[in-house]
Amino acid sequence: MIHLVDDDPSVREALTLLLATYGREVTSYPDAAHLLANIEKAQPGILILDLRMPATSGLQLMNKLTDLRIGWPKIMITGHGDIEACRRAFKAGVSDFLTKPVDEHVLMEAITSCEAMLGEFLAFQENSHLIDLLTAREREVIELASKGFSSKDIAAALEVSVRTIDSHRANIAMKFGTSAVAEQTRIWLAGHQ
Numbered sequence: 720m721i722h723l724v725d726d727d728p729s730v731r732e733a734l735t736l737l738l739a740t741y742g743r744e745v746t747s748y749p750d751a752a753h754l755l756a757n758i759e760k761a762q763p764g765i766l767i768l769d770l771r772m773p774a775t776s777g778l779q780l781m782n783k784l785t786d787l788r789i790g791w792p793k794i795m796i797t798g799h800g801d802i803e804a805c806r807r808a809f810k811a812g813v814s815d816f817l818t819k820p821v822d823e824h825v826l827m828e829a830i831t832s833c834e835a836m837l838g839e840f841l842a843f844q845e846n847s848h849l850i851d852l853l854t855a856r857e858r859e860v861i862e863l864a865s866k867g868f869s870s871k872d873i874a875a876a877l878e879v880s881v882r883t884i885d886s887h888r889a890n891i892a893m894k895f896g897t898s899a900v901a902e903q904t905r906i907w908l909a910g911h912q
Contacts, residue, residue, distance in 0.1 A: 720764030721830070723747040724754050724780065725796070726772040730819065734767070737823055743830065751775035755783060763791055763841060765833040768813075770797035770804055778804075781811045790840050792833035796821055846910035852894045860887040865904040 721743050725731050731747040738745045746761070748754040750772055754761075766784070768777035775783070777795055784791075795808045798819040805816045814836060815829035853861065856877075863873045870888065874881045892898040895906050 720762045721745045721767060722754060722761060722764050722791075723767045724749075724751060724772070724777070725767075725769040726750055727769070730769070734821070734826075737826075738830075741827060741830075751777075751780040751783070754780070755787075758784070758787065758789060763837065765830060765837060766791050766793040768793060768795055770795050770808070771799055778807055778811055781808075781813065785812070790844075792836040792840070794826075794829050794833060843909060846906050849895055849906055850910040853891065857887050857891050857894075860884060861891050861903060861907050864888065864891075864900060865907045 721738055723731055723734055723738075723745055725734070725747070726749055728749070731749070735745045735747055746757075748757070752775065754766075768780055770777040772780075777797075781793060784793075792814045793812065794815045794817060795813045796817045796819055797804065808816050814833050817825060817829065850858070859877060860873055863876060868876070870881050870884045874884045877884070891903060895903050897903060897906075
């Protein structure tokens with residue numbers, strides 16, 4: 720899913736048609752307010768933001784999205800780019816900065832790069848959600864298990880019985896959806912990046 724925010728209807732229409740020819744689904748918005756009004760129910764995706772828009776600029780919109788913890792990859796486009804605007808955009812977390820008229824091959828390269836970043840973001844978000852399900856004690860157990868400690872070693876370190884540790888490990892397996900220690904460790908480590 721691509722979310723396109725540009726105040727110029729001809730740019731929105733042209734980019735939407737172009738991206739559709741590449742099999743991308745696009746939702747376009749005439750300004751930041753329309754995106755922000757729909758962001759909670761929007762499918763996670765790549766954001767393509769116009770730098771200069773009335774009311775709320777692309778950079779201001781990026782700051783608002785950061786405040787809302789929307790970490791989706793962002794591409795900034797502009798017809799009036801300068802080095803300072805580009806620097807500020809990258810400092811704010813934009814993935815790419817393109818000038819209008821946007822070259823379709825450069826845009827698709829930027830989108831392909833953002834798709835990989837979006838996949839990583841969504842995986843991190845899912846792993847973080849799974850970790851949030853754990854109790855404080857289960858977090859201690861998985862932290863030690865991820866370092867290669869056995870149940871017996873974990874029990875000694877936490878001054879509880881092995882049976883208690885095994886019970887915590889069973890709960891972790893249920894919450895993570897896997898009993899494989901390697902997969903639990905991957906989830907644990909991926910959720911803490």
